Amino acid sequence: MSHRNAPLTPTGRLRLARCVVDDGWPLRRAAERFQVSHTTAARWATRYRQMGVAGMHDRSSRPHHQPYRTSPAVEAQVVRLRREHRIGPLRLATRCNIAASTAHRILQRHHLPVLAVCDRATSEPIRRYERSRPGELVHIDVKKLGRIPDGGGHKVLGRAAGSPNKDRRNGAGYAYLHTALDDHTRLAYTEDLPDETAATCAGFLTRATAWFAARGITVERVLTDNAWAYSKNTWRQTCHQLGISPRWTRPWRPQTNGKVERFHRTLLEEWAYHRPYTSDNERRAAFPDWLDWYNYHRPHTGISGHTPASRVTNLPEQHT
Structure with missing residues (x-):
């Protein structure tokens, strides 16, 4: 999905890149036609030459190296405490000596749902159901x-x-x-x-x-x-x-x-x-x-x- 402020969708990027690479348009002409900067037109044309259609989609903004990311040991502790004691990010943060926002991100990263949608007895996500026709139940x-x-x-x-x-x-x-x-x-x-x-x-x-x-x-x-x-x-x-x-x-x-x-x-x-x-x-x-x-x-x-x-x-x- 494109950024909400992006001037071009993946389809628009592909059209711009094909005008430059396949049809031989000058970069400035293509930039003016699609109402983007010269630098933006050059970027999408280069990605199209290198990766083809697949290069027209957004890349992840996650950095390649994260030296300050929470250690795997702490993440494992957060997940274990959540499953054993069924407590939320604030109490997990106090026990693990981390920020509550960090505990929340760890739970999200491990696909652990919020406590509000979990069964109190088993901590498993509540399975909701609905009968297919009136009167069935x-x-x-x-x-x-x-x-x-x-x-x-x-x-x-x-x-x-x-x-x-x-x-x-x-x-x-x-x-x-x-x-x-x-x-x-x-x-x-x-x-x-x-x-x-x-x-x-x-x-x-x-x-x-x-x-x-x-x-x-x-x-x-x-x-x-x-x-x-x-x-x-x-x-x-x-x-x-x-x-x-x-x-x-x-x-x-x-x-x-x-x-x-x-x-x-x-x-x-x-x-x-x-x-x-x-x-x-x-x-x-x-x-x-x-x-x-x-x-x-x-x-x-x-x-x-x-x-x-x-x-x-x-x-x-x-x-x-």
């Missing part, structure tokens, strides 16, 4: 969320004034947000339910399947964690009646169900904690509009800035 999970007492909680009244309102009789307690999220489209369906028992989870699955079916998506598989409700016969029988194949994540591996986990984080940031609410009813009333915005209008970074609805074939009103 639906992620299901429950998010437990504290309800807002009537009159507002601590975000409205402050910690001291909000503490007495924790009494359940005043509207407090917990909401259980059950979510079904399609792996391919990221289309989401969420209900605020009073608990997470097996019967409640099974009823939610039935309604979620009908909701997706109304949008042209046939649910083939569901993926859940190993919570008690999803291990009971009630869940298995409901899946069987709906023609759905149940799947479970590996124990202690929430990353497998990461798409719905990330949705719940977005839900909390952009709806539940987005502004102070004076009651739980007020917050619940704002949820349908937020979910509609998420599905139909919000650009999703996980699918290249498209909306979830845009990935559903022939979904009614997906552009409204």
Whole structure:
């Protein structure tokens, strides 16, 4: 790739060199024609005589001799500490007595990814996947969320004034947000339910399947964690009646169900904690509009800035 300020691309350099070498143009005429200096025209003509077409590409700016480059022993130490302790450039620099920028370059040189994209347990890069069609896999999970007492909680009244309102009789307690999220489209369906028992989870699955079916998506598989409700016969029988194949994540591996986990984080940031609410009813009333915005209008970074609805074939009103 040419430098962003280079006056000539490799194709332009080749044309200039051929005008001088093959067609016999004077250097000054070729330089004027291609709007470069006489020295530049002479350089590309010389490289064309010596190396042909291959000489028209940029050369590496790396020097042939680097006397102050970090020693191989120090580089090996940095790589070893990174793999053994899974620490970043700043802590590596302190242990190896080098600059943090040097540690960062060493990690880049050895193709070691940043910690943010690595699994915490194994330090291996996280392998991301996406199902090829809507309905092939639906992620299901429950998010437990504290309800807002009537009159507002601590975000409205402050910690001291909000503490007495924790009494359940005043509207407090917990909401259980059950979510079904399609792996391919990221289309989401969420209900605020009073608990997470097996019967409640099974009823939610039935309604979620009908909701997706109304949008042209046939649910083939569901993926859940190993919570008690999803291990009971009630869940298995409901899946069987709906023609759905149940799947479970590996124990202690929430990353497998990461798409719905990330949705719940977005839900909390952009709806539940987005502004102070004076009651739980007020917050619940704002949820349908937020979910509609998420599905139909919000650009999703996980699918290249498209909306979830845009990935559903022939979904009614997906552009409204």
